[in-house]
Amino acid sequence: TKVLGPGGVGDFDNGYAGISAVVRLGSTYYGFYHAEDREGMPALPGGIPGYYASIGVTRSDDGVTWRKVGQVITSSQPKDWIAYPNQGDRGAAEPGAVVSKDGRYVYLYYTEHSRVQGRGVDICVARAEVRNGPPLPGSVMKYFNGSFSEPGIGGRDTPVVTAKKFDSANAMEGHVTYSKSVDRYLMVFGIDVYQRRMAGMPASDSGLYIAWSTDAVSWSTPKQLVTDQVVPQEGMSLSWE
Numbered sequence: 001t002k003v004l005g006p007g008g009v010g011d012f013d014n015g016y017a018g019i020s021a022v023v024r025l026g027s028t029y030y031g032f033y034h035a036e037d038r039e040g041m042p043a044l045p046g047g048i049p050g051y052y053a054s055i056g057v058t059r060s061d062d063g064v065t066w067r068k069v070g071q072v073i074t075s076s077q078p079k080d081w082i083a084y085p086n087q088g089d090r091g092a093a094e095p096g097a098v099v100s101k102d103g104r105y106v107y108l109y110y111t112e113h114s115r116v117q118g119r120g121v122d123i124c125v126a127r128a129e130v131r132n133g134p135p136l137p138g139s140v141m142k143y144f145n146g147s148f149s150e151p152g153i154g155g156r157d158t159p160v161v162t163a164k165k166f167d168s169a170n171a172m173e174g175h176v177t178y179s180k181s182v183d184r185y186l187m188v189f190g191i192d193v194y195q196r197r198m199a200g201m202p203a204s205d206s207g208l209y210i211a212w213s214t215d216a217v218s219w220s221t222p223k224q225l226v227t228d229q230v231v232p233q234e235g236m237s238l239s240w241e
Contacts, residue, residue, distance in 0.1 A: 021097035032095040050088030083115035096175035121170035122159035190230030
């Protein structure tokens with residue numbers, strides 16, 4: 001049974017709406033979803049629809065019936081900004097979320113696709129302070145230059161996980177949980193060495209990786225967990241999210 005679907009023409013989620021992170025605060029569930037505005041966007045390789053992504057939030061009392069509330073994260077760059085011609089993936093995408101170990105914050109991880117200032121596709125983080133209310137539009141602040149100081153809507157960000165040590169690669173789709181047994185946060189995420197994938201070569205450095213953190217912001221050196229392609233391409237195996 002479908003519990004969430006795209007919005008209408010002109011909406012920020014007109015092309016796609018997929019929940020990829022849920023947190024529970026009290027008796028209420030908050031679901032963060034990858035939203036795609038596909039209107040006027042060039043296609044990605046393989047004919048996959050292009051998109052300008054943002055992060056939407058929904059709420060539910062039973063975990064089944066969801067109500068959309070609005071956007072909590074948008075890119076620092078507008079829809080028409082491109083890093084290279086015919087760029088089909090833009091915006092802030094693919095959320096993951098975790099409640100901090102002390103219950104004070106909701107950390108919201110997202111993949112920034114703008115490639116601003118020569119960056120690659122990177123994983124960034126924002127947070128909402130629970131004592132100020134639920135993680136709804138206007139309550140989320142992005143991490144930038146050492147502090148959570150930029151607004152979730154349109155603010156600047158500093159990546160917390162990148163693929164800089166690889167040749168022509170992107171980091172994406174960070175999902176985080178907290179382990180009481182080791183008192184650490186664990187992130188599972190993808191590394192896409194895209195030149196090899198686009199050349200039809202088998203995965204080597206591409207795959208799912210793990211990293212650990214004590215503060216949910218600074219992460220250890222990534223370790224490869226699964227070797228596979230992490231972006232869909234026809235005829236190739238895929239492991240993602």
